[in-house]
Amino acid sequence: MKNYIQYLNKAFENRIRLGIMSILMVNDWVEFSEMKEMLDITDGNLASHISALEKIEYVEVKKQFVGKKPNTSYAVTKAGKKAFNDHLDALEKLLKNRD
Amino acid sequence: MKNYIQYLNKAFENRIRLGIMSILMVNDWVEFSEMKEMLDITDGNLASHISALEKIEYVEVKKQFVGKKPNTSYAVTKAGKKAFNDHLDALEKLLKNRD
DNA sequence: TAAAAGTACTTTGTAATGCAAAGCTATAAA
DNA sequence: TTTATAGCTTTGCATTACAAAGTACTTTTA
Numbered sequence: 001m002k003n004y005i006q007y008l009n010k011a012f013e014n015r016i017r018l019g020i021m022s023i024l025m026v027n028d029w030v031e032f033s034e035m036k037e038m039l040d041i042t043d044g045n046l047a048s049h050i051s052a053l054e055k056i057e058y059v060e061v062k063k064q065f066v067g068k069k070p071n072t073s074y075a076v077t078k079a080g081k082k083a084f085n086d087h088l089d090a091l092e093k094l095l096k097n098r099d
Numbered sequence: 100m101k102n103y104i105q106y107l108n109k110a111f112e113n114r115i116r117l118g119i120m121s122i123l124m125v126n127d128w129v130e131f132s133e134m135k136e137m138l139d140i141t142d143g144n145l146a147s148h149i150s151a152l153e154k155i156e157y158v159e160v161k162k163q164f165v166g167k168k169p170n171t172s173y174a175v176t177k178a179g180k181k182a183f184n185d186h187l188d189a190l191e192k193l194l195k196n197r198d
Numbered sequence: 199t200a201a202a203a204g205t206a207c208t209t210t211g212t213a214a215t216g217c218a219a220a221g222c223t224a225t226a227a228a
Numbered sequence: 229t230t231t232a233t234a235g236c237t238t239t240g241c242a243t244t245a246c247a248a249a250g251t252a253c254t255t256t257t258a
Binding site: 014016041042044045048049068069070 | 215216217218219220224225226
Protein backbone atom coordinates (compact mmCIF):
# COMPACT_ATOMS: atom_id res chain seq x y z
CA MET A 1 0.00 0.00 0.00
CA LYS A 2 1.15 3.48 -0.80
CA ASN A 3 1.24 5.97 1.98
CA TYR A 4 -1.35 8.46 0.87
CA ILE A 5 -1.51 10.61 3.96
CA GLN A 6 1.70 12.34 2.97
CA TYR A 7 -0.11 13.95 0.05
CA LEU A 8 -2.71 15.61 2.25
CA ASN A 9 -2.14 19.35 2.50
CA LYS A 10 -1.53 20.56 6.04
CA ALA A 11 -3.16 23.87 5.19
CA PHE A 12 -6.48 22.12 4.74
CA GLU A 13 -6.39 19.92 7.80
CA ASN A 14 -8.33 22.40 9.87
CA ARG A 15 -12.10 22.31 9.49
CA ILE A 16 -12.49 26.06 9.19
CA ARG A 17 -9.91 26.33 6.44
CA LEU A 18 -11.59 23.42 4.72
CA GLY A 19 -14.85 25.32 4.94
CA ILE A 20 -13.35 28.54 3.62
CA MET A 21 -11.81 26.79 0.65
CA SER A 22 -14.91 24.83 -0.23
CA ILE A 23 -16.90 28.05 -0.21
CA LEU A 24 -14.40 29.86 -2.37
CA MET A 25 -14.07 27.03 -4.85
CA VAL A 26 -17.62 27.59 -6.04
CA ASN A 27 -18.18 31.27 -5.27
CA ASP A 28 -16.25 34.13 -6.81
CA TRP A 29 -15.51 36.86 -4.32
CA VAL A 30 -17.21 36.21 -1.01
CA GLU A 31 -17.48 38.98 1.55
CA PHE A 32 -16.00 38.75 5.02
CA SER A 33 -19.32 39.10 6.78
CA GLU A 34 -21.01 36.62 4.48
CA MET A 35 -18.31 34.05 5.11
CA LYS A 36 -18.44 34.65 8.83
CA GLU A 37 -22.15 33.99 8.84
CA MET A 38 -21.81 30.87 6.67
CA LEU A 39 -19.19 29.31 8.92
CA ASP A 40 -20.71 30.61 12.13
CA ILE A 41 -17.45 31.56 13.79
CA THR A 42 -16.12 34.70 15.44
CA ASP A 43 -14.64 37.45 13.28
CA GLY A 44 -11.23 37.09 14.88
CA ASN A 45 -11.15 33.38 14.23
CA LEU A 46 -12.14 33.86 10.60
CA ALA A 47 -9.59 36.63 10.14
CA SER A 48 -6.77 34.47 11.42
CA HIS A 49 -7.60 31.48 9.23
CA ILE A 50 -8.11 33.64 6.18
CA SER A 51 -4.82 35.38 6.75
CA ALA A 52 -3.08 32.01 7.01
CA LEU A 53 -4.47 31.11 3.58
CA GLU A 54 -3.52 34.52 2.29
CA LYS A 55 0.05 34.16 3.52
CA ILE A 56 0.56 31.01 1.48
CA GLU A 57 -1.21 32.66 -1.46
CA TYR A 58 -4.15 30.32 -1.73
CA VAL A 59 -6.55 33.21 -1.22
CA GLU A 60 -6.54 36.78 -2.49
CA VAL A 61 -8.19 39.82 -1.02
CA LYS A 62 -10.04 42.76 -2.49
CA LYS A 63 -10.71 45.80 -0.36
CA GLN A 64 -13.11 48.44 -1.58
CA PHE A 65 -15.89 50.71 -0.51
CA VAL A 66 -19.46 49.77 -1.15
CA GLY A 67 -21.30 53.03 -0.86
CA LYS A 68 -19.42 54.51 2.04
CA LYS A 69 -18.78 51.29 3.92
CA PRO A 70 -15.54 49.37 3.78
CA ASN A 71 -15.92 45.97 2.22
CA THR A 72 -13.47 43.06 2.08
CA SER A 73 -13.93 40.14 -0.26
CA TYR A 74 -11.98 36.97 -0.83
CA ALA A 75 -11.36 34.67 -3.74
CA VAL A 76 -9.28 31.57 -4.26
CA THR A 77 -6.13 31.95 -6.34
CA LYS A 78 -5.03 29.65 -9.14
CA ALA A 79 -2.46 28.11 -6.80
CA GLY A 80 -5.15 27.68 -4.17
CA LYS A 81 -7.42 25.89 -6.62
CA LYS A 82 -4.68 23.52 -7.63
CA ALA A 83 -3.63 22.83 -4.07
CA PHE A 84 -7.20 22.18 -3.01
CA ASN A 85 -7.91 19.86 -5.92
CA ASP A 86 -4.69 17.99 -5.23
CA HIS A 87 -5.75 17.66 -1.62
CA LEU A 88 -9.13 16.28 -2.61
CA ASP A 89 -7.47 13.80 -4.94
CA ALA A 90 -5.24 12.65 -2.11
CA LEU A 91 -8.25 12.36 0.18
CA GLU A 92 -10.12 10.31 -2.36
CA LYS A 93 -7.21 7.97 -2.91
CA LEU A 94 -6.73 7.57 0.79
CA LEU A 95 -10.37 6.70 1.26
CA LYS A 96 -11.14 4.64 -1.78
CA ASN A 97 -8.13 3.28 -3.63
CA ARG A 98 -6.85 1.25 -0.78
CA ASP A 99 -5.16 -2.05 -1.58
CA MET B 100 -26.25 27.64 2.80
CA LYS B 101 -26.11 25.24 5.68
CA ASN B 102 -23.07 25.24 7.85
CA TYR B 103 -21.65 21.82 7.14
CA ILE B 104 -18.36 22.14 8.95
CA GLN B 105 -20.08 21.58 12.27
CA TYR B 106 -20.77 17.98 11.27
CA LEU B 107 -17.11 17.16 10.72
CA ASN B 108 -15.75 14.95 13.47
CA LYS B 109 -12.85 16.49 15.39
CA ALA B 110 -11.40 13.03 15.98
CA PHE B 111 -10.74 12.68 12.26
CA GLU B 112 -9.31 16.10 11.60
CA ASN B 113 -5.77 14.88 12.01
CA ARG B 114 -4.17 13.25 8.98
CA ILE B 115 -2.75 10.32 10.91
CA ARG B 116 -6.07 9.46 12.52
CA LEU B 117 -7.69 9.80 9.11
CA GLY B 118 -5.11 7.35 7.80
CA ILE B 119 -5.63 4.89 10.63
CA MET B 120 -9.37 4.90 10.17
CA SER B 121 -9.26 4.52 6.42
CA ILE B 122 -6.96 1.54 6.84
CA LEU B 123 -9.18 -0.06 9.45
CA MET B 124 -12.37 0.53 7.50
CA VAL B 125 -11.26 -1.96 4.86
CA ASN B 126 -8.95 -4.27 6.81
CA ASP B 127 -10.00 -6.44 9.71
CA TRP B 128 -7.37 -6.53 12.43
CA VAL B 129 -4.24 -4.73 11.40
CA GLU B 130 -1.04 -5.21 13.35
CA PHE B 131 0.78 -2.37 15.05
CA SER B 132 3.97 -2.82 13.07
CA GLU B 133 2.08 -3.15 9.80
CA MET B 134 0.20 0.07 10.46
CA LYS B 135 3.34 1.85 11.47
CA GLU B 136 4.96 0.89 8.20
CA MET B 137 1.92 1.87 6.15
CA LEU B 138 1.72 5.31 7.67
CA ASP B 139 5.46 5.78 7.92
CA ILE B 140 5.46 7.39 11.34
CA THR B 141 7.29 6.74 14.60
CA ASP B 142 5.96 4.08 16.95
CA GLY B 143 5.32 6.61 19.69
CA ASN B 144 3.31 8.81 17.39
CA LEU B 145 1.20 5.91 16.18
CA ALA B 146 0.65 4.67 19.72
CA SER B 147 -0.64 8.04 20.86
CA HIS B 148 -3.07 8.48 17.97
CA ILE B 149 -4.31 4.92 18.27
CA SER B 150 -4.87 5.34 21.97
CA ALA B 151 -6.86 8.51 21.32
CA LEU B 152 -9.14 6.52 19.02
CA GLU B 153 -9.28 3.74 21.57
CA LYS B 154 -10.28 6.11 24.34
CA ILE B 155 -13.34 7.27 22.42
CA GLU B 156 -14.06 3.65 21.48
CA TYR B 157 -13.69 3.97 17.75
CA VAL B 158 -10.96 1.34 17.75
CA GLU B 159 -10.55 -1.89 19.67
CA VAL B 160 -7.40 -3.77 20.53
CA LYS B 161 -6.44 -7.41 20.57
CA LYS B 162 -3.25 -8.50 22.32
CA GLN B 163 -1.93 -11.99 21.77
CA PHE B 164 1.18 -13.98 21.14
CA VAL B 165 2.08 -15.06 17.65
CA GLY B 166 4.51 -17.87 18.21
CA LYS B 167 6.46 -16.45 21.07
CA LYS B 168 6.28 -12.80 20.10
CA PRO B 169 3.81 -10.32 21.49
CA ASN B 170 1.43 -9.02 18.87
CA THR B 171 -1.06 -6.17 19.01
CA SER B 172 -3.78 -5.74 16.44
CA TYR B 173 -6.45 -3.13 15.91
CA ALA B 174 -9.90 -3.06 14.43
CA VAL B 175 -12.56 -0.42 14.05
CA THR B 176 -15.61 -0.73 16.30
CA LYS B 177 -19.20 -0.41 15.21
CA ALA B 178 -19.31 3.09 16.71
CA GLY B 179 -16.11 3.94 14.88
CA LYS B 180 -17.53 2.81 11.57
CA LYS B 181 -20.64 4.89 12.06
CA ALA B 182 -18.69 7.96 13.14
CA PHE B 183 -16.33 7.67 10.21
CA ASN B 184 -19.10 7.22 7.69
CA ASP B 185 -20.93 10.19 9.17
CA HIS B 186 -17.75 12.21 8.86
CA LEU B 187 -17.34 11.25 5.23
CA ASP B 188 -20.94 12.19 4.55
CA ALA B 189 -20.34 15.59 6.11
CA LEU B 190 -17.17 16.01 4.08
CA GLU B 191 -18.98 15.14 0.90
CA LYS B 192 -21.80 17.55 1.61
CA LEU B 193 -19.34 20.27 2.46
CA LEU B 194 -17.47 19.74 -0.77
CA LYS B 195 -20.24 19.02 -3.21
CA ASN B 196 -23.72 20.01 -2.07
CA ARG B 197 -22.93 23.66 -1.77
CA ASP B 198 -25.68 26.12 -2.73
C1' DT C 199 25.34 -16.32 29.43
C1' DA C 200 25.82 -11.70 28.36
C1' DA C 201 24.69 -8.48 24.95
C1' DA C 202 21.75 -6.96 21.35
C1' DA C 203 17.43 -6.64 19.14
C1' DG C 204 12.36 -6.63 18.75
C1' DT C 205 7.52 -5.23 20.32
C1' DA C 206 4.71 -1.96 22.05
C1' DC C 207 4.26 1.30 24.51
C1' DT C 208 4.83 5.68 28.07
C1' DT C 209 7.00 9.83 29.36
C1' DT C 210 9.08 14.15 28.51
C1' DG C 211 9.78 18.43 26.46
C1' DT C 212 8.98 21.69 23.14
C1' DA C 213 6.77 23.89 19.48
C1' DA C 214 2.69 24.78 16.98
C1' DT C 215 -2.21 25.40 16.74
C1' DG C 216 -6.91 26.79 17.93
C1' DC C 217 -9.93 29.84 19.70
C1' DA C 218 -12.53 33.16 22.50
C1' DA C 219 -12.43 37.56 24.21
C1' DA C 220 -10.86 41.96 24.35
C1' DG C 221 -8.79 45.71 22.12
C1' DC C 222 -8.21 48.76 18.19
C1' DT C 223 -8.93 51.92 14.02
C1' DA C 224 -11.62 54.22 10.99
C1' DT C 225 -15.90 55.73 9.21
C1' DA C 226 -20.78 56.55 9.54
C1' DA C 227 -25.21 56.95 11.39
C1' DA C 228 -28.34 58.56 15.10
C1' DT D 229 -21.41 63.00 20.82
C1' DT D 230 -22.44 58.52 21.59
C1' DT D 231 -23.18 54.30 19.25
C1' DA D 232 -22.72 51.10 15.48
C1' DT D 233 -20.33 48.73 11.73
C1' DA D 234 -16.39 46.48 9.41
C1' DG D 235 -12.38 44.13 9.82
C1' DC D 236 -8.82 43.13 11.97
C1' DT D 237 -4.80 42.40 15.76
C1' DT D 238 -3.39 41.08 20.26
C1' DT D 239 -3.54 38.40 24.34
C1' DG D 240 -3.83 34.45 26.97
C1' DC D 241 -4.86 29.96 27.69
C1' DA D 242 -5.67 25.27 26.58
C1' DT D 243 -4.99 21.63 23.47
C1' DT D 244 -2.43 19.07 20.13
C1' DA D 245 1.48 17.18 17.58
C1' DC D 246 5.52 14.98 17.43
C1' DA D 247 10.27 13.52 18.05
C1' DA D 248 13.24 11.49 21.15
C1' DA D 249 14.26 9.06 25.02
C1' DG D 250 12.97 5.81 28.40
C1' DT D 251 10.72 1.33 29.87
C1' DA D 252 9.53 -3.66 30.34
C1' DC D 253 9.54 -7.92 28.71
C1' DT D 254 11.04 -11.46 25.55
C1' DT D 255 13.93 -13.56 22.24
C1' DT D 256 17.77 -14.12 19.45
C1' DT D 257 22.61 -14.01 18.70
C1' DA D 258 27.56 -13.96 19.71
